[in-house]
Amino acid sequence: MNTPSFNIAAVERDTGLSKDVLRMWERRYGFPTPERDGNGERLYPAEQVERLRQIKRLMDQGHRPGKLIAAPEGELSALAPRRPRPAPAECQINDRAGLEELLTLIRQHDANGYTQALQQRLVRLGLQSFVLDIVAPLTQQVGEAWEDGRFAVFEEHLFTELTKRVLRQAIATLPPGSGSPRVLLTSLPDEQHILGLLMLEALLALEGAECIPLGTQMPLLEISRAASAHRADIVALSFSVAFPLRQIPALLQQLRGALPDAVELWVGGSGVSRLTPPPGVLRFAGLEAGVEALAGWRQQ
Secondary structure (H helix, E strand, O other): OOOOEEEHHHHHHHHOOOHHHHHHHHHHHOOOOOEEOOOOOEEEEHHHHHHHHHHHHHHHOOOOHHHHHHOOHHHHHHHOOOOOOOOHHHHHHHHHOOHHHHHHHHHOOOHHHHHHHHHHHHHHHOHHHHHHHHHHHHHHHHHHHHHHOOOOHHHHHHHHHHHHHHHHHHHHOOOOOOOOOEEEEEOOOOOOOOHHHHHHHHHHHHOOOEEEEOOOOOOHHHHHHHHHHOOOOEEEEEOOOOOOHHHHHHHHHHHHHHOOOOOEEEEEOHHHOOOOOOOOEEEOOOHHHHHHHHHHHHHO
């Protein structure tokens, strides 16, 4: 069986490590060790690409590349932080919600079965409970399974795409918002995770807010322009744990300075759970706190 190999452009896209960094590491550390094709171009075996991806995740969490590259294979997994596991009572609630059944459908690659099971829970629970009791804890469990190696990357992507589809269909059936406040939802460049934004959009739309979804990875200047063009009252950003924490304060300060003073800047997601926000930025700890922030805005 042939082992797949990838050219340097594909490795750059897949890992987030630039071509210059890959070449520099090859010279300085002796890793990666690409093969060469008939034209002399670098080809990286799949196992090296996976190790590079793991190294990049740990670098984003503050580890130094030289130490990571020199570490034995098993030590890299040990360095990856683990989220706290739910308490037993919370696990029992999750079991009653049938989360393990949903996880099993993803592991079995049963896209139709998973989608049908999600839609059944949506109809039975209503959108608010569906988001808070099904999608939010399920997203956390899938993230943990991916970190632990119990989910492959393609399985995590399958979960995300199918869940996005169900959430967007549900949001599309809601009546138009009242027009106040107007909330622009997006993420910064290099933040690809969208489920947090969709969950917040669903809950805010249920409360009558007018939501303006821009998807993910918006440049700072474009966020500022969009806020002005849409006369937004609030810009809401989502950060996953994959986003480098040390970069967030400076980026938020830049965006805060680019937005009109009257536009509030909200941030949420597991990536900012330990962040002390800069002045003029509201951080909320969870989805329900986002709804409370909306109520607070209206009271003002």
